[in-house]
Amino acid sequence: MNAPARRTPLYSCHLAAQARLVDFAGWEMPVNYGSQIEEHHAVRRHAGMFDVSHMLALDLTGPDATAWLRRLLANDVAKLRTAGKALYACMLNPTGGVIDDLIVYRLSDNQYRIVVNAGTADKDVQWMRRQIGEMPANVTLTPRRDLAMIAVQGPHAREASWKAFPELRAGSESLPPFSGAQLGDYFVGRTGYTGEDGFEIAVPADKAEAAWAQLLAAGVQPCGLGARDTLRLEAGMNLYGQDMDESTSPLDTGLGWTIDLKDEQRDFVGKTALLAAPATRQVLGLVLEDKGVLRAHMAVFTPDGEGETTSGTFSPTLQRAIAFARLPPGVAAGDTVEVDVRGKRLKARCVKLPFVRNGKALV
Amino acid sequence: MSTIPNDLKYTKSHEWIRLEADGTLTVGVTDHAQAALGDVVFLELPEAGRVVSAGEACAVIESVKAASDIYAPVAGEVIARNDSVTDAPESVNADAYAAWLFKLKPANAGDTSALLDAAGYATEIAD
Numbered sequence: 300m301n302a303p304a305r306r307t308p309l310y311s312c313h314l315a316a317q318a319r320l321v322d323f324a325g326w327e328m329p330v331n332y333g334s335q336i337e338e339h340h341a342v343r344r345h346a347g348m349f350d351v352s353h354m355l356a357l358d359l360t361g362p363d364a365t366a367w368l369r370r371l372l373a374n375d376v377a378k379l380r381t382a383g384k385a386l387y388a389c390m391l392n393p394t395g396g397v398i399d400d401l402i403v404y405r406l407s408d409n410q411y412r413i414v415v416n417a418g419t420a421d422k423d424v425q426w427m428r429r430q431i432g433e434m435p436a437n438v439t440l441t442p443r444r445d446l447a448m449i450a451v452q453g454p455h456a457r458e459a460s461w462k463a464f465p466e467l468r469a470g471s472e473s474l475p476p477f478s479g480a481q482l483g484d485y486f487v488g489r490t491g492y493t494g495e496d497g498f499e500i501a502v503p504a505d506k507a508e509a510a511w512a513q514l515l516a517a518g519v520q521p522c523g524l525g526a527r528d529t530l531r532l533e534a535g536m537n538l539y540g541q542d543m544d545e546s547t548s549p550l551d552t553g554l555g556w557t558i559d560l561k562d563e564q565r566d567f568v569g570k571t572a573l574l575a576a577p578a579t580r581q582v583l584g585l586v587l588e589d590k591g592v593l594r595a596h597m598a599v600f601t602p603d604g605e606g607e608t609t610s611g612t613f614s615p616t617l618q619r620a621i622a623f624a625r626l627p628p629g630v631a632a633g634d635t636v637e638v639d640v641r642g643k644r645l646k647a648r649c650v651k652l653p654f655v656r657n658g659k660a661l662v
Numbered sequence: 663m664s665t666i667p668n669d670l671k672y673t674k675s676h677e678w679i680r681l682e683a684d685g686t687l688t689v690g691v692t693d694h695a696q697a698a699l700g701d702v703v704f705l706e707l708p709e710a711g712r713v714v715s716a717g718e719a720c721a722v723i724e725s726v727k728a729a730s731d732i733y734a735p736v737a738g739e740v741i742a743r744n745d746s747v748t749d750a751p752e753s754v755n756a757d758a759y760a761a762w763l764f765k766l767k768p769a770n771a772g773d774t775s776a777l778l779d780a781a782g783y784a785t786e787i788a789d
Binding site: 330331334336525529590591592594612613615620 | 704706724
């Protein structure tokens with residue numbers, strides 16, 4: 300028997316907005332509220348909002364918090380020199396596979412906020428608790444299911460957020476990209492998953508519906524997981540479980556830039572395995588030149604050997620099919636390759652990621 | 663609620679079929695199917711002259727989410743395809759019953775009697 304689907308504090312808002320609901324990692328989540336493509340364009344051109352309460356925020360406190368995170372994560376939290384700064388990082392297993400990708404905010408000297416994926420949240424917490432015991436570290440890890448999270452994204456996302464919550468303006472106006480701040484009841488992070496500017500706002504669960512209604516009144520379009528997927532693909536951002544998982548090295552999935560080896564003294568889980576196994580693949584974007592749609596796990600034929608797509612979709616911004624492909628090292632941006640699309644070999648052009656940034660096509 | 667016009671026939675695989683006065687069939691996908699697929703972005707339709715058997719996958723409809731086959735409702739020969747819908751795939755979402763996909767000349771006129779009527783299709787998608 301499957302467990303009953305979990306619902307976020309915004310469930311009734313989704314029903315009111317006539318969402319089409321689907322199961323996502325055990326959560327009943329909106330895939331769209333009508334047209335996925337219109338929601339996609341709303342984020343590229345104006346402002347959209349996503350219920351991301353199914354993701355889990357965790358608070359980490361204690362004198363060993365920094366030392367422990369420097370061992371837990373392949374990226375180095377020592378880079379977070381000022382309070383509020385955020386870091387994207389992979390949490391690896393001892394064989395160098397990706398347990399999860401996450402964002403960590405430094406709140407103060409011994410206090411961090413970590414945001415992990417929904418589908419991996421339970422596994423992540425178990426793993427983290429085990430690592431606390433193994434070090435052992437004087438830290439406290441607190442899952443924050445009492446928070447709801449709304450990601451407001453788009454060129455007008457910040458203005459719309461201030462219209463909805465005027466009290467946040469003073470504290471968040473000068474917030475640099477990839478940083479966050481606690482402002483009264485709200486934790487505001489200037490981060491996102493769409494390639495646009497915006498805020499990810501965490502609020503106490505009992506204030507979530509009011510926050511959603513205020514954003515709606517400020518003209519922000521509700522957007523579902525469908526648009527979230529096309530937007531993140533255009534933005535060149537990996538999706539856990541699709542573009543990487545516990546069996547893949549971050550080096551083979553385009554995440555080598557998140558592995559920080561600068562401090563040779565620093566040991567982190569998975570480091571030995573990564574150093575012993577250099578990258579065998581590179582990740583490039585594909586833009587389909589022929590007509591059709593690219594999907595995950597299509598074979599890619601190149602003069603240097605075969606590769607495979609890991610994610611693919613129709614790009615509403617480019618009006619063409621796009622994909623991420625894991626390819627042999629010899630292939631370069633600008634090369635033409637062939638993709639097996641439902642039994643036909645179609646031509647695709649290799650490009651550097653991302654495809655789109657800040658509303659502009661880059662390919 | 664999906665629209666299911668009474669004057670059309672249907673298949674369990676979500677094609678609608680209009681029986682034309684000259685004995686030919688016009689085929690499309692139902693409103694229920696387009697709603698489930700989401701935004702349609704690409705169609706691959708069979709060429710005129712192609713001979714198909716009943717239930718044969720003869721066209722592809724792709725939404726942002728996924729690709730789906732479209733099946734021949736009966737055996738016959740494709741006599742026309744709607745190129746204007748391949749140029750504007752979103753017209754399937756706008757009006758699934760106006761956006762026909764191809765026309766078919768049945769091999770045996772009697773084959774159409776096995777197709778579902780509107781009530782039968784409504785029962786089929788009720789679950």
